[in-house]
Amino acid sequence: MKSFSGLLEGLLYAPGRNSKLSWLQDWLAETPDPDRGWGLAALTGELTFAHVKAGLVRELAAAASDPELFALSYDFVGDLAETTALIWPEPAELAPPPRLAAIVEALQQANRQQAAELISGWLGSMDATQRWALLKLATGGLRVGVSGRLARLSVATAFDRDIAEIEEIWPLLEPPYRALFDWLEGRSDRPDARGRAVFRPLMLAHPLSEEAAEQLDMTRYQTEWKWDGARVELAAAEDGVRLFSRSGDDITAAFPEIVPPAGWQGTLDGELLAGQPDAVASFGRLQQRLNRKKAGRKLQADNPVFLRVYDLLIEGETDWREKPLSARRARLEQLAGSWLPDGRLDLSEVLAVATPQELDELRAACRSDQLIEGMMLKLKDSPYLAGRPKGHWWKWKRDPLRADLVIMYAQRGHGRRSSLYSDFTLGAWRDGADGPELVPVAKAYSGFSDQELRALDKFVRQNIVNRFGPVREVEKQLVAELAFDSVQRSSRHRSGVALRFPRFHAVRWDKPAEEADWLPTIEALIGD
Amino acid sequence: MDSSWLRPAAAGLEILPARAFIDPLRPVDLAIITHAHADHARPGHKQVIATAQTLAIMAARLGPDFAETKTVLDYGESLMLGDLRLGMAPAGHILGSAQIIMDYNDTRIIAAGDYKRAADPTCQPFQPVPCDIFITEATFGLPVFRQPDPLAEIARLLALRARFQGRAILVAAYALGKAQRLIALLRQAGWDETIYLHGAMLGPCRIYQEFGVDLGDLQPVTTDRKSLPADQLAGQFVLAPPSALGSRWARRLPDPVSCMASGWMQVRARARQSGIECPLVISDHADWPDLLATLDEVRPRQVWVTHGREDALLHACKQRGLDARALRLIGYEEDSA
Numbered sequence A: 001m002k003s004f005s006g007l008l009e010g011l012l013y014a015p016g017r018n019s020k021l022s023w024l025q026d027w028l029a030e031t032p033d034p035d036r037g038w039g040l041a042a043l044t045g046e047l048t049f050a051h052v053k054a055g056l057v058r059e060l061a062a063a064a065s066d067p068e069l070f071a072l073s074y075d076f077v078g079d080l081a082e083t084t085a086l087i088w089p090e091p092a093e094l095a096p097p098p099r100l101a102a103i104v105e106a107l108q109q110a111n112r113q114q115a116a117e118l119i120s121g122w123l124g125s126m127d128a129t130q131r132w133a134l135l136k137l138a139t140g141g142l143r144v145g146v147s148g149r150l151a152r153l154s155v156a157t158a159f160d161r162d163i164a165e166i167e168e169i170w171p172l173l174e175p176p177y178r179a180l181f182d183w184l185e186g187r188s189d190r191p192d193a194r195g196r197a198v199f200r201p202l203m204l205a206h207p208l209s210e211e212a213a214e215q216l217d218m219t220r221y222q223t224e225w226k227w228d229g230a231r232v233e234l235a236a237a238e239d240g241v242r243l244f245s246r247s248g249d250d251i252t253a254a255f256p257e258i259v260p261p262a263g264w265q266g267t268l269d270g271e272l273l274a275g276q277p278d279a280v281a282s283f284g285r286l287q288q289r290l291n292r293k294k295a296g297r298k299l300q301a302d303n304p305v306f307l308r309v310y311d312l313l314i315e316g317e318t319d320w321r322e323k324p325l326s327a328r329r330a331r332l333e334q335l336a337g338s339w340l341p342d343g344r345l346d347l348s349e350v351l352a353v354a355t356p357q358e359l360d361e362l363r364a365a366c367r368s369d370q371l372i373e374g375m376m377l378k379l380k381d382s383p384y385l386a387g388r389p390k391g392h393w394w395k396w397k398r399d400p401l402r403a404d405l406v407i408m409y410a411q412r413g414h415g416r417r418s419s420l421y422s423d424f425t426l427g428a429w430r431d432g433a434d435g436p437e438l439v440p441v442a443k444a445y446s447g448f449s450d451q452e453l454r455a456l457d458k459f460v461r462q463n464i465v466n467r468f469g470p471v472r473e474v475e476k477q478l479v480a481e482l483a484f485d486s487v488q489r490s491s492r493h494r495s496g497v498a499l500r501f502p503r504f505h506a507v508r509w510d511k512p513a514e515e516a517d518w519l520p521t522i523e524a525l526i527g528d
Numbered sequence B: 001m002d003s004s005w006l007r008p009a010a011a012g013l014e015i016l017p018a019r020a021f022i023d024p025l026r027p028v029d030l031a032i033i034t035h036a037h038a039d040h041a042r043p044g045h046k047q048v049i050a051t052a053q054t055l056a057i058m059a060a061r062l063g064p065d066f067a068e069t070k071t072v073l074d075y076g077e078s079l080m081l082g083d084l085r086l087g088m089a090p091a092g093h094i095l096g097s098a099q100i101i102m103d104y105n106d107t108r109i110i111a112a113g114d115y116k117r118a119a120d121p122t123c124q125p126f127q128p129v130p131c132d133i134f135i136t137e138a139t140f141g142l143p144v145f146r147q148p149d150p151l152a153e154i155a156r157l158l159a160l161r162a163r164f165q166g167r168a169i170l171v172a173a174y175a176l177g178k179a180q181r182l183i184a185l186l187r188q189a190g191w192d193e194t195i196y197l198h199g200a201m202l203g204p205c206r207i208y209q210e211f212g213v214d215l216g217d218l219q220p221v222t223t224d225r226k227s228l229p230a231d232q233l234a235g236q237f238v239l240a241p242p243s244a245l246g247s248r249w250a251r252r253l254p255d256p257v258s259c260m261a262s263g264w265m266q267v268r269a270r271a272r273q274s275g276i277e278c279p280l281v282i283s284d285h286a287d288w289p290d291l292l293a294t295l296d297e298v299r300p301r302q303v304w305v306t307h308g309r310e311d312a313l314l315h316a317c318k319q320r321g322l323d324a325r326a327l328r329l330i331g332y333e334e335d336s337a
C-alpha cells in the first residue's frame, strides 16, 4: 500500500503523459504480483467495490470527527476522501500498512458493515497519504489521469512489446492480470483470444497529400468511399456477439440490432451508418443513436442503423489478418450473399479507379455528397495490421478542412450559456522537447447541439486540472472534430497557424486523444 | 478586564492610548510592526517600532529612509507609550517576527501576528506568554491542516533528487523566511553542497547571514544576465519565488522538477492547480493542532481571531469554553503560508 500511495501521488502531480508513463513503468517493474495488477485495475477504473460508496466514507468521517469541523473542512477541501484522510486522527504509532492485494481481496469479500470496519481499522494505522490512497481506492475515484490506453501502453513499454499485442488480449484478461504478466515474464504462453468475441485493434489510414496521390499506382489499390459514420468492429464467437467502438469500448447495448447472420462467427471491420443500405441518413441521425447507451425497440425502429462492412479480420478458426486484402475482399464478397435479407449488414462498394484522373473525378463527385467523407485507398497486398502502419492505407477527405483536435481549455459562455462551459480552446499534437505535446490551434464555441453542450459542460467540470482566472484547463483526453473555412499562417498564435471560422462538427467521445491530428497535418491545409 | 482601548479600525488594529496601529495597512504616525512580510510592514509611516531584524529587513526592502524615526524594541525589552507598556516576544514566524505585548489598565493583550510552533533553525522559537486577550491568526484554522515534520518533507525532497537524476530541483518558496528556512533545513538534513538562488532570494539571504544565521554556500543562478551552464545545475537545488515557476528564467534550468513549499500544499486539489510536480507541506504558520496547543498554553480569557479560516477556530474555542470573536481583518495576504 505504501508504494501504491506513492504511485498515486506521483501520477497525480506528474506534469505530462511521459512522466505518468515513467511512474507506471517503475511501478510495474518494482511491484510483485498480484499487487501490480490490482493497482493497474484500480487506476483504470476496472476495480470497484459494491459496498464502498461515498455514504460509507461520510459515516466513518462523522464517527471520527466533530460534525461542524468536518463540514467546514469538507467545504474548504472539496473532496470527501481527501477531507476524511486529512481529518482522521493521526495514529499513535504507524504500523506497516497491509499489501494492496490484501486490501483489495478483503474488500471484495466484505459486506457493508465489514467493509466499514476494515477501512476504519486500516485508517487507524496509516499516514495521511496512505489514508488518502486507501479511500480513493475503496471508493473507486482515483482520477489521476490514467486512461485504459495509457495503462496498456505502460505495460507494453515496461516489457518492450508492441501495444497492439497487449490491446488484442486485454479483453481476455481480468484483474489482477496474472495471465498477462505470466506471459510477459515468460512463465506461460500468450493468452489466446480464439473463440472469444473480443476487440481486435483496427487498421487505420494516413492522410493522402496531393503529391502522394499523383505518385500512386492506382492498379495496386482498392478504392472505397469513406463513409461519414462511426467506425466499429463486430465480433461474434462462442461467447456471444459484441460491437466495439474504434477504441475498443463495448457498445453492443446501444446497437443490439447489429448482428451477423445466425451461426456465423468472426470479426468484421466496418462503418456504422444511420438509415438503410439504399437510403443512408445523415451523421446527425447517427449521432442521436451514439448519444444513447441503450436502444429499445422503438428507437431501433424510429432511427435504424446498419453496418457497412469494410474488412474481414477473423472467420471461425481462421485469422484472415495475415492474408492480403485481395483475399479478404474475395471472401467478404462470397459472405455478403447471405447478408442481404436482414438489411443490417452490407458490403462497402469497391470503386473502379485505374488512374489518378479517375480518382480526381470521383473526388469531385463526392464533394457534392454530404454522406461521404472522402475516399480510402488500400494496398491490395497488405495484411490487416493493427494501428496506423505506414504505406498501406491512405485516406483522402472530401472536406479537407476538418481536424480532430483535443480540448485543452474551456470557459463559460455569455448570456443564455453563462452557466455552461461553452467556449473551448483545442489543440493539435507536435513534437516537443519531452515527447508529443499539444499546442492550441483554435477556439470554438458553436456547432454542437444543446445536448452535446451539456455533455461537454459535464466533461469540463469533471476534468478540471488548473484554473487561470475564468479559464479552466482540462484533462487532455477529449477529441472534437472541428470544421473550418481555411487555415492561415499567424505569428500571433503559438502554433503558427490560425483557423478561420472554426466550429464543432462532432464530439469524438470514442477517439483517444493520442489519435488527434498533428500540427503538420493542419499546416498542410494552409492556403487551401 | 478592559479591552476597550484596542479596536480593529480601517488602518488595522488601533491602540487608542498610544495612538498607534499594529501592522497598519496605510501610512500612520506610529506603527508597531510584527514582522517584515510585505503585507504587514508597509511603507510611509512616520515612526516605526519593531525588532532590530524587522527594521533591517524593512530598510533593505523599502530603502533606508522608510520612516522618520525607527525605534528598536527587542525581545524581552519594553518601553512606555504614555501609560501603556509595550513589549516584544518571539513569534517563530520568520527572522525578527514578534508578538506585541500590551499592558494597560490592568489588562494584558497580546497580538501574536503571524506565528508558528514548528522547528525553524533560522529564527527564535515562539514564546508563550500568559495574557488576558490573545489575538491570533487562523491561516490554517481547519483540522485538515496538520503539517508533517519539516525534516520528513526535506527527506522527500532529497529522495526526489535521487529519482530525477540529471534534472534541477527547483523549489518555489516565499523569498523572505521560507527560503532561508528551507536552506537551513537542507543543511540540517546533511546537504552541504552549494544551493543555487534566484535573484529575488539574494537580498533576504544576505540579511539572515548578517544576523548570524548559517546558510552555507549560496550562489546566484544568474549574474550580469548570464546564467550558469545547465550541466552545473543538474542534480542541484535551486530556490526561486513562486512567480518564477514556468517562467522564461526557469526554462534555462536543466529540465527542472518544480516543487513548492507551502502549507497550502496539504490540499491536493490546490497543489495540483499550481501545476507543480512535488508539493512540500512546509509552512511558517501554525497548523491546527499548534493553534489549539498555543491557546492551551497562553490560557487567555478571550481569543480574538484576525484573519484566516476563523469559523472552525471559533467553534473549537467554544468547545473549550473560551470566549472568542472574529475581527475579520482584511488586507493580510496568505502568500507566505
Ligand SMILES: [Zn+2]
Binding pocket: B035, B037, B040, B093, B114, B336
Ligand atoms: Zn507573515
